[in-house]
Amino acid sequence: MFHTSDSEHITSNSSDRDLTLADHGWDAERERSFTRLRAAGLVPGRVVRAERGLCHVVTESGPARPAVRPPSATEDRPTPCTGDWVAMRPATTTESATVVEVLERRTAVVRSSASRGSDGQVLAANVDTVAVVVSLADPVRPGRIERMLALAWESGATPLVVLTKADRCTDPDSAAAEVAAVAPGAQVLVTSASTGDGLDDLVAALSGTVVLLGPSGAGKSTLGNRLLGEDLLATGAVRATDGKGRHTTAWRELVPLPHGGVLLDTPGLRGVGLHEVDEGLDQTFAEITDLASDCRFADCAHVGEPGCAVLAAIDAGHLTGRRLESYHRLQRENAHAAARTDARLRAELERPRKRMSRQIRAIKQSRNFKA
Numbered sequence: 001m002f003h004t005s006d007s008e009h010i011t012s013n014s015s016d017r018d019l020t021l022a023d024h025g026w027d028a029e030r031e032r033s034f035t036r037l038r039a040a041g042l043v044p045g046r047v048v049r050a051e052r053g054l055c056h057v058v059t060e061s062g063p064a065r066p067a068v069r070p071p072s073a074t075e076d077r078p079t080p081c082t083g084d085w086v087a088m089r090p091a092t093t094t095e096s097a098t099v100v101e102v103l104e105r106r107t108a109v110v111r112s113s114a115s116r117g118s119d120g121q122v123l124a125a126n127v128d129t130v131a132v133v134v135s136l137a138d139p140v141r142p143g144r145i146e147r148m149l150a151l152a153w154e155s156g157a158t159p160l161v162v163l164t165k166a167d168r169c170t171d172p173d174s175a176a177a178e179v180a181a182v183a184p185g186a187q188v189l190v191t192s193a194s195t196g197d198g199l200d201d202l203v204a205a206l207s208g209t210v211v212l213l214g215p216s217g218a219g220k221s222t223l224g225n226r227l228l229g230e231d232l233l234a235t236g237a238v239r240a241t242d243g244k245g246r247h248t249t250a251w252r253e254l255v256p257l258p259h260g261g262v263l264l265d266t267p268g269l270r271g272v273g274l275h276e277v278d279e280g281l282d283q284t285f286a287e288i289t290d291l292a293s294d295c296r297f298a299d300c301a302h303v304g305e306p307g308c309a310v311l312a313a314i315d316a317g318h319l320t321g322r323r324l325e326s327y328h329r330l331q332r333e334n335a336h337a338a339a340r341t342d343a344r345l346r347a348e349l350e351r352p353r354k355r356m357s358r359q360i361r362a363i364k365q366s367r368n369f370k371a
């Protein structure tokens with residue numbers, strides 16, 4: 001039955017840890033909402049990696065690779081993605097295990113070129129903490145941080161800014177203050193994977209399912225290694241390059257952290273763009289949102305309207321012009337993403353043509369393979 005984290009698994013080695021659902025974030029509330037499904041003979045599992053038509057799931061009785069039943073024409077069931085909780089029909093002597101339902105997502109990180117709610121466009125589900133990772137080895141780029149925070153807030157998870165490579169920065173504290181000024185409502189932590197500074201505070205601040213979001217070279221992998229414990233990732237790396245182990249060992253994008261919580265690292269998350277982040281922008285620029293309620297016009301765009309409280313705050317020195325410019329720029333980017341989505345939805349209506357091109361692609365691919 002259901003293992004709790006204080007079961008016998010706590011004393012066993014790291015690969016056994018993978019066997020408990022609690023280690024993967026299963027909680028009492030999830031269990032309660034699963035009652036009906038359990039009664040129907042289904043078992044819960046969490047998707048540790050999803051591919052077309054097949055997912056790697058961890059269940060109470062170990063890892064499974066259930067098939068995903070394609071939704072019927074009338075069903076509006078999402079395709080499972082990394083982080084999803086699913087209800088599975090267990091394997092029988094004649095049939096393999098099947099994912100029957102995707103449980104309601106508490107949060108979702110959505111890709112920019114896709115619309116929320118439709119299939120295959122959610123990059124990560126049920127994320128609790130989005131850690132925006134920023135290197136202190138380079139000058140602080142506030143616009144970049146604001147952009148990632150907008151995405152983080154929009155997902156529904158709690159954002160956190162993790163400044164890395166403090167050992168490469170002469171004044172980490174003032175850099176942290178500069179970042180805190182553009183991250184209202186988010187905790188800002190200074191760390192160094194090299195010296196170990198700030199890592200305990202980071203572990204304490206992380207909760208539930210954690211995603212590390214940040215540009216290439218920011219130090220995400222290094223930080224992830226420190227959080228996971230080097231042995232675990234080294235094993236994963238060895239297995240990934242060891243041809244013999246490839247078929248038996250699934251590459252996991254979702255790994256329990258030794259101090260609690262789960263690290264979610266899915267390739268698509270690196271370099272994700274903005275998507276319908278209106279609310280996320282409002283939270284990222286919380287002080288502008290507050291000021292805007294005092295603008296004379298309810299739809300004030302803060303670009304020169306009379307009675308604009310936001311522009312007045314800039315004149316009074318309470319808000320930087322850079323901050324408002326960044327807000328405008330991200331709003332434009334968001335609008336472009338929305339327009340792209342509309343174009344995509346129009347394209348969806350041309351399915352027959354799409355299917356044709358897919359067939360052509362498949363034929364070309366099979367030719368390449370033969371060549």
Ligand SMILES: Nc1nc2c(ncn2[C@@H]2O[C@H](COP(=O)(O)OP(=O)(O)OP(=O)(O)O)[C@@H](O)[C@H]2O)c(=O)[nH]1
Pocket residue numbers: 164165166167168191192193194195214215216217218219220221222223270
């Ligand atoms: N001095 C110093 N270097 C660090 C620290 N953390 C990471 N680095 C170095 O920064 C470089 C990039 O780190 P990664 O962890 O690979 O960065 P990443 O964000 O995972 O990059 P991508 O995988 O490209 O997305 C590596 O050479 C690390 O050794 C740190 O705390 N101090």
Ligand SMILES: [Zn+2]
Pocket residue numbers: 292295296300301302303305307308309310311
């Ligand atoms: Zn205004």
